[in-house]
Structures are given as structure tokens and as C-alpha cells.
Amino acid sequence: MSTCQIVPPYLLERIARTHPDRGTGDRSRNTLEIDARLRQRRVETPAASGAAGAQAALAPPLFSVHTADQGSDLPGPLVRTAGDPPSGDPAVDEAYAGVEASLALFADVYERRSYDGQGAPVVATVHYEQDYDNAFWDGTQLVFGDGDGTVFGRFTKPVDVLAHEFTHAVTQFTANLTYEGQSGALNESISDAFGSCVKQRLARQLATEADWLIGEGIFMPSVQGQALRSMKAPGTAYDDPTLGKDPQVGSMDDYVQTTDDNGGVHMNSGIPNRAFSLAATTIGGDSWEGAGRIWYAALTSGLSPDTDFAGFAAATVAAAGDVSPEAVDAVTSAWAQVGVTPKDGSTTPGHDGAGGFGERVVVTRSGGVAGISRTGQLLVGDDPRTPEVESLLDRVDLRSVAVHRPQPDRFVYTFEARGERVVVGENDLTDELRRLADLLLP
Numbered sequence: 001m002s003t004c005q006i007v008p009p010y011l012l013e014r015i016a017r018t019h020p021d022r023g024t025g026d027r028s029r030n031t032l033e034i035d036a037r038l039r040q041r042r043v044e045t046p047a048a049s050g051a052a053g054a055q056a057a058l059a060p061p062l063f064s065v066h067t068a069d070q071g072s073d074l075p076g077p078l079v080r081t082a083g084d085p086p087s088g089d090p091a092v093d094e095a096y097a098g099v100e101a102s103l104a105l106f107a108d109v110y111e112r113r114s115y116d117g118q119g120a121p122v123v124a125t126v127h128y129e130q131d132y133d134n135a136f137w138d139g140t141q142l143v144f145g146d147g148d149g150t151v152f153g154r155f156t157k158p159v160d161v162l163a164h165e166f167t168h169a170v171t172q173f174t175a176n177l178t179y180e181g182q183s184g185a186l187n188e189s190i191s192d193a194f195g196s197c198v199k200q201r202l203a204r205q206l207a208t209e210a211d212w213l214i215g216e217g218i219f220m221p222s223v224q225g226q227a228l229r230s231m232k233a234p235g236t237a238y239d240d241p242t243l244g245k246d247p248q249v250g251s252m253d254d255y256v257q258t259t260d261d262n263g264g265v266h267m268n269s270g271i272p273n274r275a276f277s278l279a280a281t282t283i284g285g286d287s288w289e290g291a292g293r294i295w296y297a298a299l300t301s302g303l304s305p306d307t308d309f310a311g312f313a314a315a316t317v318a319a320a321g322d323v324s325p326e327a328v329d330a331v332t333s334a335w336a337q338v339g340v341t342p343k344d345g346s347t348t349p350g351h352d353g354a355g356g357f358g359e360r361v362v363v364t365r366s367g368g369v370a371g372i373s374r375t376g377q378l379l380v381g382d383d384p385r386t387p388e389v390e391s392l393l394d395r396v397d398l399r400s401v402a403v404h405r406p407q408p409d410r411f412v413y414t415f416e417a418r419g420e421r422v423v424v425g426e427n428d429l430t431d432e433l434r435r436l437a438d439l440l441l442p
Helices: 009-018 023-037 050-058 091-107 159-172 181-203 262-270 269-281 289-300 309-320 325-337 386-395 433-441
Strands: 063-067 078-081 120-128 135-137 143-144 360-367 374-378 411-417 421-423
Touching: 009 262, 009 269, 009 360, 009 374, 023 433, 063 181, 078 091, 091 120, 091 143, 091 159, 091 181, 135 159, 135 386, 143 159, 159 181, 181 262, 181 269, 181 289, 181 309, 262 269, 262 360, 269 289, 269 309, 289 325, 309 325, 309 374, 360 433, 386 433
Parallel strands: 063 120, 120 143
Antiparallel strands: 063 078, 135 143, 360 374, 360 411, 411 421
């Protein structure tokens, strides 16, 4: 399964390129380089079975919080486990509270025991690397950085960020939605939806009272922005000289066709995000009991991994039919307002990989939880980087680069050189491609 990170790469790329403080730009680049070194830990979805599964069904879900001590070894030394008193370390105690709240939502409301449904222990690690501007689920555990202290603060601070990553694990063990195109945007949106449910449940808010912001409090005070995303008003979460303007869209009329960010998964997730917030506020009451139950039933209804917006909309309408005619109307209307018509059997269309820039070498990085893109290029010739770039291209055949299943919230690189074009997830970067990206990306 894929690694799922909370900050889209296009946001980190924008920071690295535009922030007036050179040190902050260096820290963002450092986060991106760390992400490029992370590797897929689990490709196939594991499942508990037999005696192990039976034992898990009897015991309450366990969880533990570890520290990487600004290193990269996972999970790191144990700091706090379920039932322990507060540690006094804010990141540890915030991660503890977030895991506990996420487990409670899925257990109390949806009768799901941990992310796999069989009580799997949850492991979280904080203080990952130095100035690390991200959080992710790597297929086996949750990982959180402390932020750079200039743009981003602790990634454990907003509880919905932690719940977002936990829900990626739930999706892995249910629909296992392919992290590309519309199915990838659904993967992101489902994490935002249940992240909001956790946040609102802790605050005891009705759906109509909630702010529907994802990652509120993640930015430092100098940043002109409320949060990473707004579910009820996609595209309005931030507008800052360093970050740029929030690129999310909230309607199919504005759907972004791109090969960046695994087909724009963080930009286009605003469409199903808005549909969820509309459905929740129309149904009324608590989001987790209303629209949340419907969305969970759809997620666990046997979807294809390549389900698109229309296919998922159909699943939610069907699930609403088990609630009431009014719920069906509310869900159908919510999808209609974002331009999606429910349709059974829909799948995500493929992506065109054609392209090529001849003597110009171009590298684009996109994706990541914040979704900001960055592009660098070199015209072969007098540029002092030319000899090393040509040497790297001589050692790698772009046509034969192995590309595996995209990973949620991980960065995506597009390389264009010598008439070839290839899109590669950060987990598939070779040493040569990683060095090429380091040379060309600002």
C-alpha cells in the first residue's frame, strides 16, 4: 500500500521556490528530499486471518506513540502506550489523543475495530527528521514531522490531520482506492471527510456549526491562511505570497486535467469534499452520524479500486436509501451541486503519458498533501550543470523506469528529456533520477 502524506508536494515546492527566508526554502527542500528517500513498505493489502484474526477480535485495539528524535529510524523508542499518563511532550500527547479519537470514532459509530477491522495495533511516530513539513501513513504506521517553525508548525497539532492519515489506513483495508485520478481524489477526500468527523465529534459540533477546515492551526501566524483545505469552500483555505493561492476546485466545471499530483488528487478532492459537507449540513445533526454513516457504508460496499466520482456517488445514494428518502434527496442534491451524476460501474479514465522536450530537460514535482507543484528546466549547452545532467541521462533509460502503484500523499515527479517523458512516484526514484531532480528543481 502507498504512503500517505498530509502536505501536497506542490505546496512544499512553492515554499522552497518563493519563501524570502533562504533557510525556510532549504528546510522545505530537505523535507522533499526526505520524502524522495522513503520507500513503499507494503504494496499488497495484508489481512488478518485464522487464529491471529480471532485473537485480534477479542482484544481491544492497542496503540503506541514513539519518537524518531529528529532521525528517520521507525518506529523509534516507545514513549507512550494506551493507558499511560501524559508524557509532557506536546507532539507525543497530541498524537496519542488523535489516535485515541480516531479509533473511538470508527469503533463507537461504525463498529470498526482499528483500521483493519480486526483490532490491529496502531503505531505512531513523532519528531520525524528535522524541520520535516509533512505527515504520512506508510502502509504500516503513522509518521509526523515537527514542521519548519516558519511556515508549518507541528503536524500533530490539528487532530484532523492525524485522523486524515489514519483514514488512509482504513481505505487501504476496505476499498483500497487507486491513488490516481478520480479514485485518488476520492482516497484523499474520504480521509478529509472522516478527519472532519473526528474533529467535530471532539468539539461536539453539529454539521451546521462546523468550520469544515482541514489542518486549521498547522500554519505559523505569519502565513496568510486558515488551513490546508476548506471542505465547504474549496480554493479559499489560503492565499499567501509563499504558498500561493489554494488550488482546490469545488465543481466538475473546474476539474483539473493534469498528470501532476497523480492526476490532481489534492486539487480535485475538493469536489467530493464539498459534496460531503453539503450532504452533512442538509441531513443535519452530527456529521459522523449522518453523512458519515452513509460515506462509510459506501466505502465498505465492495467498490472497485478504480471507482470514480460518479461510481462513488452512486454508492452513497444507495447507502442513503437504507436511511431515508430524505437522506437520498440530500445526497443526490449534494452531488448535483458539484456537477457529479451518480452512475454505477464508473472507473477512472487512463492518463496520457505522451510528451518530450528534445534538448530541454524538464523536471516537475507535484502531489504531496499540500499539493503545490514546482518545475525546473535546463537547456543543454552552456549551463554549468550540463555535464552532470547528461551523465545522469546516459545512465538511466527513461523508457525502462519501473513505475509501481502511486502512493497517497507522496510526491510525483515528471521527467522530460531526449524525447521521452515519464511520470515516477517518489518511492520509485532511482539514484540518478533523484539527483537529476535535486539539480533542476529550484
